[in-house]
Amino acid sequence: MPSKKLGKHLEQHGNRIRVVIRVPPSMVARVGRTKLKQTLQTTDPLEAEREKVDVIKRLRAMLTGERVAVVQSSIVAEALEVKRLRDAGELVMVGGGSEEDEYDAEEDAFQAHVDDVEARHGEATAQTFAAIALGIQTPLPALLERMFAEKADLSIGYRDDIKRALGRLEAWCDRTRTPKTVEAITQRVAGRFIHDQFIEPRVSIKTANKDLSALRSYWRWLAKRHGTKENPWLQQSLEAPKQRREEGSAKKRPFTDAEVRILLNGIRTEREREFSKVSALSGLRLEEVAGLRVRDCANGCLRVTDAKTPSGLRTIPAHPGLASIIAKRSKDKAPDAYLFHDLEEQRPGSKRDRSAPVSQAFTRERRRLGVDERASEAQRQSNVDFHSWRRWFVRKAVEGLERGVKGYTPWTIANVVGHKAEDGTLDGVKLPLGMTMGVYAGEASVEAMRACVEAVSLPPVD
CATH class of the missing domain: 1.10.443.10 (Intergrase catalytic core)
Known part of the structure; x- marks a missing residue:
């Protein structure tokens, strides 16, 4: 069957399709390459046209230095560590603290950390820091590396699957102005994402279920290690529609x-x-x-x-x-x-x-x-x-x-x-x-x- 013509920023890579954008000459030395590429899961040119938009946005964000995370990764890591210590009752004042402070040691220590972040990065970052440390807001990918470190037996391919699925979820959050936090992804929000990302554009059932399985796996770990109460991806798998008899069906067969x-x-x-x-x-x-x-x-x-x-x-x-x-x-x-x-x-x-x-x-x-x-x-x-x-x-x-x-x-x-x-x-x-x-x-x-x-x-x- 003759191959379909691919659109701008798409090229054939083996039996797959990948997105390609050029690196400006002025940035080649810093980036270390002349092109940025990302292989898509789909082999269908029309589906690739839909998927390339988010991929191009992420690749260009890498070139311009824009951050996709809610706050800088160092601040997120610091806030998560404060949350861990606070939950364990081990949080101490920045720089120590005096005997007089110990009557309200935990609250004073927490506020001292928030004040320290505000002094270094400003009020907006301090508010985000406090929300993360209190468990009110957890950036979607914030605990991903911790999960990978713990689950060392996960294959490289499956790790990439989880990262890719989270990337699509973050891109959808950007488009719909949904907070890119674990707490914001309720079952209802997950349902909207599934409809917008997979059902409406008619993404293949296999691709959709692969992403949903990866997200379920991440949220299952979050429930165990981060105390996340709801796994919004449970029972969210898609079923292939039953084909009408006259349309035929896929049936693997021998060669003639x-x-x-x-x-x-x-x-x-x-x-x-x-x-x-x-x-x-x-x-x-x-x-x-x-x-x-x-x-x-x-x-x-x-x-x-x-x-x-x-x-x-x-x-x-x-x-x-x-x-x-x-x-x-x-x-x-x-x-x-x-x-x-x-x-x-x-x-x-x-x-x-x-x-x-x-x-x-x-x-x-x-x-x-x-x-x-x-x-x-x-x-x-x-x-x-x-x-x-x-x-x-x-x-x-x-x-x-x-x-x-x-x-x-x-x-x-x-x-x-x-x-x-x-x-x-x-x-x-x-x-x-x-x-x-x-x-x-x-x-x-x-x-x-x-x-x-x-x-x-x-x-x-x-």
């Missing part, structure tokens, strides 16, 4: 043989062609192929040692059609080297894994070759993707059974692809004979798995 020929003949990059063949002739998921090491491909087998589920950990016979790829990519490598060594490791804690560049490159090639299917213009994701190679393998193995190929059963197919098939289907492909997979027949033998794998063959390609 014609699409397989188009892809294997047309993919220009050797790595993505080889990834495709490995998945098509083994049923391995994208990330499972990326995780193969040389030792995992020895002795005519493929061994998956890192999988999404226990049933995904498996050893299967390697298809004869993969011998040349395995031999070429194993040559002169140590046993623990990756078969696809040309993939970079991602940052620790990142939600992206080694397979991400392949997924993006394959999607670009697939679209370029016209292998795409969407039930309607509103459908964001295609019904075919890299996972369709795995679905194609399952379908071909099923067709082998229907042709009368001996030596394996539907349970064997489930073992080979590392998947439980309890409802009579595997990755959306219906199993033959109307079988229900509720009663497990035991792990398949190597001979049965080899018969299953070799029942699958690629269609003739140029």
Whole structure:
């Protein structure tokens, strides 16, 4: 499907869209770059047009030195520390204090801190300082870094999700003149935000729920550590509207043989062609192929040692059609080297894994070759993707059974692809004979798995 033209300040970045603004020449030395960029969550040009407005505003604010926070971060941190000490009964006078002061030590100490801030920064800042220290106003992002420090196991990607969601909430507060404080975000205010930010502009349900989940997580921590009484984001998830039957529906499917020929003949990059063949002739998921090491491909087998589920950990016979790829990519490598060594490791804690560049490159090639299917213009994701190679393998193995190929059963197919098939289907492909997979027949033998794998063959390609 041809790509839509992107508007001003937008550019394609892989299979995503990002916002770009130029840094004035006079500021390049200070900023350290010629452009500021931020990748959007959406891949839809119209949605990107709506989202870019707030992003451009934030990027330009960075250039002009405008502050998005209610007060300077140092004052916020100081006020939060005064609140903590006050709550613990440990607040003391600035600079100490005399014995005579102790009859009203807490109130005098608090007022002394407020007076000190006023002397340094003025009356308006002192009023804000007092409101934060009293727990009346807490700037939205004020405790975010404290949460991240405590929850060290949060991935970098999820931290970015929370920051992005808060940024959108702050931008909406600016537009609606709503105080950018935790206390101001009641359930009613949250409902208005959801309507304005997601429902009215018809933002995808997935994007909206991702932001709402991130906000729920932050408010849940605020309730535990900051005493915030209300979590306005509870039960605020959006549900996808039911599609009318005549509009069609999104349903992931295998590639057709014609699409397989188009892809294997047309993919220009050797790595993505080889990834495709490995998945098509083994049923391995994208990330499972990326995780193969040389030792995992020895002795005519493929061994998956890192999988999404226990049933995904498996050893299967390697298809004869993969011998040349395995031999070429194993040559002169140590046993623990990756078969696809040309993939970079991602940052620790990142939600992206080694397979991400392949997924993006394959999607670009697939679209370029016209292998795409969407039930309607509103459908964001295609019904075919890299996972369709795995679905194609399952379908071909099923067709082998229907042709009368001996030596394996539907349970064997489930073992080979590392998947439980309890409802009579595997990755959306219906199993033959109307079988229900509720009663497990035991792990398949190597001979049965080899018969299953070799029942699958690629269609003739140029």
